Amino acid sequence: xxxxxxxxxxxxxxxxxxxxxxxxxxxxxxxxxxxxxxxxxxxxxxxxxxxxxxxxxxxxxxxxxxxxxxxxxxxxxxxxxxxxxxxxxxxxxxxxxxxxxxxxxxxxxxxxx
Amino acid sequence: xxxxxxxxxxxxxxxxxxxxxxxxxxxxxxxxxxxxxxxxxxxxxxxxxxxxxxxxxxxxxxxxxxxxxxxxxxxxxxxxxxxxxxxxxxxxxxxxxxxxxxxxxxxxxxxxxxxxxxxxxxxxxxxxxxxxxxxxxxxxxxxxxxxxxxxxxxxxxxxxxxxxxxxxxxxxxxxxxxxxxxxxxxxxxxxxxxxxxxxxxxxxxxxxxxxxxxxxxxxxxxxxxxxxxxxxxxxxxxxxxxxxxxxxxxxxxxxxxxxxxxxxxxxxxxxxxxxxxxxxxxxxxxxxxxxxxxxxxxxxxxxxxxxxxxxxxxxxxxxxxxxxxxxxxxxxxxxxxxxxxxxxxxxxxxxxxxxxxxxxxxxxxxxxxxxxxxxxxxxxxxxxxxxxxxxxxxxxxxxxxxxxxxxxxxxxxxxxxxxxxxxxxxxxxxxxxxxxxxxxxxxxxxxxxxxxxxxxxxxxxxxxxxxxxxxxxxxxxxxxxxxxxxxxxxxxxxxxxxxxxxx
Numbered sequence: 001x002x003x004x005x006x007x008x009x010x011x012x013x014x015x016x017x018x019x020x021x022x023x024x025x026x027x028x029x030x031x032x033x034x035x036x037x038x039x040x041x042x043x044x045x046x047x048x049x050x051x052x053x054x055x056x057x058x059x060x061x062x063x064x065x066x067x068x069x070x071x072x073x074x075x076x077x078x079x080x081x082x083x084x085x086x087x088x089x090x091x092x093x094x095x096x097x098x099x100x101x102x103x104x105x106x107x108x109x110x111x112x113x
Numbered sequence: 114x115x116x117x118x119x120x121x122x123x124x125x126x127x128x129x130x131x132x133x134x135x136x137x138x139x140x141x142x143x144x145x146x147x148x149x150x151x152x153x154x155x156x157x158x159x160x161x162x163x164x165x166x167x168x169x170x171x172x173x174x175x176x177x178x179x180x181x182x183x184x185x186x187x188x189x190x191x192x193x194x195x196x197x198x199x200x201x202x203x204x205x206x207x208x209x210x211x212x213x214x215x216x217x218x219x220x221x222x223x224x225x226x227x228x229x230x231x232x233x234x235x236x237x238x239x240x241x242x243x244x245x246x247x248x249x250x251x252x253x254x255x256x257x258x259x260x261x262x263x264x265x266x267x268x269x270x271x272x273x274x275x276x277x278x279x280x281x282x283x284x285x286x287x288x289x290x291x292x293x294x295x296x297x298x299x300x301x302x303x304x305x306x307x308x309x310x311x312x313x314x315x316x317x318x319x320x321x322x323x324x325x326x327x328x329x330x331x332x333x334x335x336x337x338x339x340x341x342x343x344x345x346x347x348x349x350x351x352x353x354x355x356x357x358x359x360x361x362x363x364x365x366x367x368x369x370x371x372x373x374x375x376x377x378x379x380x381x382x383x384x385x386x387x388x389x390x391x392x393x394x395x396x397x398x399x400x401x402x403x404x405x406x407x408x409x410x411x412x413x414x415x416x417x418x419x420x421x422x423x424x425x426x427x428x429x430x431x432x433x434x435x436x437x438x439x440x441x442x443x444x445x446x447x448x449x450x451x452x453x454x455x456x457x458x459x460x461x462x463x464x465x466x467x468x469x470x471x472x473x474x475x476x477x478x479x480x481x482x483x484x485x486x487x488x489x490x491x492x493x494x495x496x497x498x499x500x501x502x503x504x505x506x507x508x509x510x511x512x513x514x515x516x517x518x519x520x521x522x523x524x525x526x527x528x529x530x531x532x533x534x535x536x537x538x539x540x541x542x543x544x545x546x547x548x549x550x551x552x553x554x555x556x557x558x559x560x561x562x563x564x565x566x567x568x569x570x571x572x573x574x575x576x577x578x579x580x581x582x583x584x585x586x587x588x589x590x591x592x593x594x595x596x597x598x599x600x601x602x603x604x605x606x607x608x609x610x611x612x613x614x615x616x
Binding site: 037050070080081083094099104 | 241245248252255259262264267268270271272274275278279281282285286288289290292293
């Protein structure tokens with residue numbers, strides 16, 4: 001039970017921090033927020049296969065077993081979110097060099113252009 | 114038909130994209146890209162012909178038996194979407210060869226990665242695999258949008274990327290919730306397992322399903338998650354914006370694929386009434402799209418807002434989930450994809466010939482090929498707004514007829530919204546046309562001509578739209594059969610589980 005509590009609290013805290021950071025109007029904060037959110041999601045996907053300790057993910061090896069599919073899903077999700085984060089970092093740098101700042105709101109003169 | 118044909122629409126663009134990334138000479142890239150898109154049209158036509166028999170073709174990847182492995186399922190709906198994508202991709206590949214691909218590397222390669230993601234999303238019968246293909250098509254679309262890298266594009270791309278990444282996170286949460294409750298992500302298996310859930314589990318599965326609906330609504334740009342669409346589409350290069358005409362339709366496809374089948378009548382107590390969740394926001398989308406079209410300051414802005422309007426129209430009627438309504442919204446989906454793409458290509462023609470003024474709604478110089486451009490614009494406008502004799506008129510008539518079978522109150526709402534927003538769309542396009550074509554300074558003429566491939570692509574799109582109108586009867590017959598097949602959960606489940614292979 002304590003394991004479930006720990007996991008759910010950490011998912012909740014990471015989501016909360018991620019959402020807070022994403023609501024800031026700075027690209028760097030949003031980037032950190034997206035990363036935290038994807039961590040929370042990965043842990044959540046992992047927990048969707050139920051939390052079991054000391055059990056192999058193989059049917060028939062022991063009386064009970066851990067669900068390997070949730071682990072496969074989370075691996076895929078980690079790879080994809082990693083690639084997307086890398087892309088967003090590059091995009092943020094490109095935006096910074098072109099716009100000269102990392103604010104998300106356009107300036108007055110940018111709107112007029 | 115050999116079931117292995119199903120993997121070809123995904124493999125071909127993947128391989129061609131990899132080759133395109135390595136090939137240097139632009140002429141060779143263009144040839145390869147256009148040839149591969151033409152081949153895709155042929156393959157999609159072959160798949161459509163075989164799906165038209167009414168039989169479902171199922172391909173178990175790696176020969177892993179469902180529900181353990183991933184399956185590709187070809188039915189009429191998938192085949193229709195595949196053919197639509199291929200028909201859109203061919204003129205887009207030609208239009209990209211008109212100089213847009215000189216502004217940066219890899220444009221054709223990204224186009225093919227996008228096609229790979231689109232085709233995979235239309236074929237897969239597994240929710241997590243759908244997520245993966247969504248990511249493939251999204252990352253390709255980020256790169257396509259950023260192509261050329263003006264400051265406006267970088268800013269539009271930032272919003273688009275962040276919004277979609279948050280959407281992807283929600284997608285994963287929804288998928289995890291459904292998996293935790295049912296232990297499966299195969300669509301056919303989900304349809305079997307959902308009615309067996311207890312009341313407590315059903316609540317969680319429903320939250321997952323509705324979160325999934327939020328994600329699909331975000332991809333489809335439904336109210337209130339539509340604000341990313343207009344800046345993205347109006348900032349993209351013309352051929353890219355034309356290709357993006359299918360992107361919102363992926364969200365619509367996902368909605369009509371998953372909900373009528375998995376959460377439809379066969380789900381028993383786990384059924385979800387789509388009308389409650391989709392109809393009010395879809396009507397709001399129509400209102401916002403129509404009003405924003407009037408307020409747009411660019412021709413491509415009007416085109417983007419009219420895309421929004423068409424999304425709202427399709428979802429409002431599709432939400433009824435009856436066979437005539439689904440059939441009509443499928444025909445309208447095909448029409449709005451092709452005619453929307455045509456309008457974006459015409460915007461590209463206009464901005465190529467007006468120098469500094471681009472496609473902004475202000476007085477500019479007379480275009481070099483103003484007559485040709487104006488006629489193409491007229492065709493596009495007539496088709497998009499639904500004036501006879503083009504396919505938009507047929508589509509809207511079908512929508513009105515299809516929604517008439519619903520209860521009187523619902524039909525009244527849909528009829529009034531469809532008719533009033535059509536009128537507003539006519540006003541918006543008239544305003545655009547008057548400013549761009551009639552208010553031009555006749556004393557000044559530019560010598561800028563639009564690239565020939567772009568004109569050829571626009572003419573090709575006109576041919577497709579006209580074919581859609583002249584062949585409306587047979588196509589409606591096909592979409593009728595499609596709508597029947599979409600709600601036939603039992604046949605889908607039987608076909609998927611009939612596939613043998615390793616357990």
